[in-house]
Amino acid sequence: MEISFAGKHALVTGAGKGIGRATACALYRCGSKVTALTRTQADLDSLLLECPSIVPLCVDLADWGATAVALDNAGPFDLLVNNAACANLQPFLEVTPEKFDQSFSVNVKAVLNVSQIVARSMKARGSGGSIVNVSSQASQCTLKDHAVYCSTKAALDMLTKVMALELGPYQIRVNCVNPTVVMTEMGRIGWSDPEKASAMKSRIPLGRFAEVEDVVNSILFLLSDKSNMTSGATLPVDGGFLCC
Numbered sequence: 001m002e003i004s005f006a007g008k009h010a011l012v013t014g015a016g017k018g019i020g021r022a023t024a025c026a027l028y029r030c031g032s033k034v035t036a037l038t039r040t041q042a043d044l045d046s047l048l049l050e051c052p053s054i055v056p057l058c059v060d061l062a063d064w065g066a067t068a069v070a071l072d073n074a075g076p077f078d079l080l081v082n083n084a085a086c087a088n089l090q091p092f093l094e095v096t097p098e099k100f101d102q103s104f105s106v107n108v109k110a111v112l113n114v115s116q117i118v119a120r121s122m123k124a125r126g127s128g129g130s131i132v133n134v135s136s137q138a139s140q141c142t143l144k145d146h147a148v149y150c151s152t153k154a155a156l157d158m159l160t161k162v163m164a165l166e167l168g169p170y171q172i173r174v175n176c177v178n179p180t181v182v183m184t185e186m187g188r189i190g191w192s193d194p195e196k197a198s199a200m201k202s203r204i205p206l207g208r209f210a211e212v213e214d215v216v217n218s219i220l221f222l223l224s225d226k227s228n229m230t231s232g233a234t235l236p237v238d239g240g241f242l243c244c
């Protein structure tokens with residue numbers, strides 16, 4: 001299936017590493033203009049060496065006002081991937097208010113902020129658009145030490161559905177991808193221990209973790225007009241984990 005994003009402008013958050021970086025590069029290769037947002041300048045510098053005409057935006061999404069300023073003249077966008085997140089793993093009885101606030105501020109509140117800015121402009125232009133939020137299998141299953149992370153991703157699934165409901169009349173589609181473990185920097189935080197990893201893999205019918213490319217392909221599908229009638233969906237990229 002050939003997908004072209006020629007003539008489109010995409011914004012990808014958390015584009016410095018992992019899934020976000022690979023998504024930004026894939027969109028670039030499919031002909032889209034790409035704005036890559038992250039908070040570490042060195043990652044943007046190396047991304048530009050890989051994909052020279054990507055537009056870099058360095059801002060901490062936890063800062064609502066700074067994000068709005070950074071995005072002020074960056075658009076308009078046709079496509080948005082809300083990918084940035086943090087994974088603060090703590091046993092439930094040890095969860096701190098600081099980690100709770102940081103997690104919700106990046107994983108949920110920043111998605112609201114960025115999506116409002118992008119969708120308001122899509123609405124004003126009457127252009128329509130497609131938004132993909134990167135959620136997780138953790139939104140729909142329990143994982144030890146993941147009380148806060150699971151909660152943020154469950155909130156993100158529901159935010160996605162309400163956005164789909166309210167933005168649909170403006171031809172803006174909003175969907176989620178819900179990956180299983182991917183061995184990025186974040187994946188390694190939770191799943192480097194071989195015993196934990198193999199216990200998790202044994203619960204995945206396909207018997208393996210997802211590759212970054214598996215997630216990117218699903219994101220591209222949901223961004224593209226190949227999924228024109230799909231909105232409000234939470235698409236598992238989990239080798240069947242959630243159906244067990």
Ligand code: NDP
Nearest residue numbers: 014016017018019039040060061085136181182184186187
């Ligand atoms: P990585 O940690 O590899 O990359 C995350 C990127 O987001 C980094 O570039 C990071 O920048 C950036 N980022 C984080 N916080 C902020 C912030 N406050 N402001 C701006 N940028 C920020 O993560 P993954 O690629 O693994 O994860 C991408 C998405 O996929 C996340 O939403 C995650 O929850 C989801 N996911 C991941 C899974 C996994 O196993 N890896 C499984 C299921 C879902 P910096 O490094 O500078 O902090």
